[in-house]
Amino acid sequence: MNSKLLYSCLAVVLGTGAGYATSVLAQAKPDVLVKQRQAVMTLQGKYFGPLGAMASGKAPYNAAVVQRNAGFLDNLSRMPWDGFNPNTKNEKTAALPAVYNDRAKFDETASRLENEISRLVTVSRSGDEAAVKAQITAIGKVCGACHNDFRAKK
Amino acid sequence: MNSKLLYSCLAVVLGTGAGYATSVLAQAKPDVLVKQRQAVMTLQGKYFGPLGAMASGKAPYNAAVVQRNAGFLDNLSRMPWDGFNPNTKNEKTAALPAVYNDRAKFDETASRLENEISRLVTVSRSGDEAAVKAQITAIGKVCGACHNDFRAKK
Numbered sequence: 409m410n411s412k413l414l415y416s417c418l419a420v421v422l423g424t425g426a427g428y429a430t431s432v433l434a435q436a437k438p439d440v441l442v443k444q445r446q447a448v449m450t451l452q453g454k455y456f457g458p459l460g461a462m463a464s465g466k467a468p469y470n471a472a473v474v475q476r477n478a479g480f481l482d483n484l485s486r487m488p489w490d491g492f493n494p495n496t497k498n499e500k501t502a503a504l505p506a507v508y509n510d511r512a513k514f515d516e517t518a519s520r521l522e523n524e525i526s527r528l529v530t531v532s533r534s535g536d537e538a539a540v541k542a543q544i545t546a547i548g549k550v551c552g553a554c555h556n557d558f559r560a561k562k
Numbered sequence: 563m564n565s566k567l568l569y570s571c572l573a574v575v576l577g578t579g580a581g582y583a584t585s586v587l588a589q590a591k592p593d594v595l596v597k598q599r600q601a602v603m604t605l606q607g608k609y610f611g612p613l614g615a616m617a618s619g620k621a622p623y624n625a626a627v628v629q630r631n632a633g634f635l636d637n638l639s640r641m642p643w644d645g646f647n648p649n650t651k652n653e654k655t656a657a658l659p660a661v662y663n664d665r666a667k668f669d670e671t672a673s674r675l676e677n678e679i680s681r682l683v684t685v686s687r688s689g690d691e692a693a694v695k696a697q698i699t700a701i702g703k704v705c706g707a708c709h710n711d712f713r714a715k716k
Contacts, residue, residue, distance in 0.1 A: 436608075444608045447601035451641065454590075454598045483637040487605065 438496040445491030446501075448484055455480045456547065463544035469537055474544075478528045481547075485525045489518050502560040510557075517554045524550050592650040599645030600655075602638055609634045610701065617698035623691055628698075632682045635701075639679045643672050656714040664711075671708045678704050 436444070455477040461467035462474065494508050507514050528543045590598070609631040615621035616628065648662050661668050682697045 444604055447604040450598055450601040451605070454641075480637055480641065483634055487608075487634065 438499050441491040441493055441496050442499045442501050445488040448488040452484050459544045460548055463541040475532045478532045481525045482529050485522045504558050507558050521550045592653050595645040595647050595650050596653045596655050599642040602642040606638050613698045617695040629686045632686045635679045636683050639676045658712050661712050675704045
């Protein structure tokens with residue numbers, strides 16, 4: 409498969425719908441940005457959920473799962489922010505106008521999430537279960553703070 | 563915030579909808595599994611798209627973007643597979659029955675994707691642009707092969 413052919417194939421086989429082919433060449437369309445950032449949130453839920461359950465004693469502690477999920481979350485936590493482009497303001501989304509009106513605070517909270525998760529990656533290698541659970545709790549607080557300030561109530 | 567309170571809050575603030583609260587405690591519901599695996603595909607599109615464009619000369623080569631995206635893809639490529647649970651067969655999804663009827667081949671293709679992306683992580687550190695582009699092409703072929711065999715045509 410030559411490279412031109414590859415690109416044509418990519419446009420067909422990859423992605424999950426409208427907007428993909430343009431997003432590789434230029435600024436992604438607003439609906440694509442929203443879909444992508446919501447995808448990150450879905451996966452943060454997938455990998456943080458079990459940790460929250462462990463921290464609260466609802467699920468048995470599993471150090472290997474914590475380490476794996478912390479690594480995934482360390483990557484995921486760096487993925488959503490470029491999706492909060494002002495051009496998405498008119499899309500159907502739970503993001504509040506505060507994201508764009510108080511961007512400094514939003515960005516600070518985003519950095520805090522990245523830092524707390526990065527700390528979990530380190531702590532999860534220590535074998536100190538109490539410290540790991542405390543760090544999971546610290547992450548949960550940042551999730552909650554950000555959703556409280558920047559996401560519409562359900 | 564104590565840990566019990568944290569858990570209650572998590573169930574409220576996290577996730578993007580139905581099924582989250584149960585997914586941390588037990589097998590996620592079929593619709594949640596589909597949503598999660600589709601989220602991975604969306605993000606693989608986000609981070610592979612620009613690499614495909616570079617490999618085909620449609621976008622200028624950017625070694626830093628390749629390295630960053632390769633790292634993200636290395637994580638993402640390990641996330642979707644547990645979502646292809648046979649209990650999702652009746653959900654609205656483009657996944658073909660072949661995923662479950664020819665699981666060995668599906669799993670082999672999945673492993674091939676992980677391995678090719680892992681190789682890109684290594685190659686992207688080499689500074690060898692031609693080798694990087696060849697490896698991007700190799701990944702695109704696995705994407706295409708898997709979609710061809712296991713995803714409904716659009």
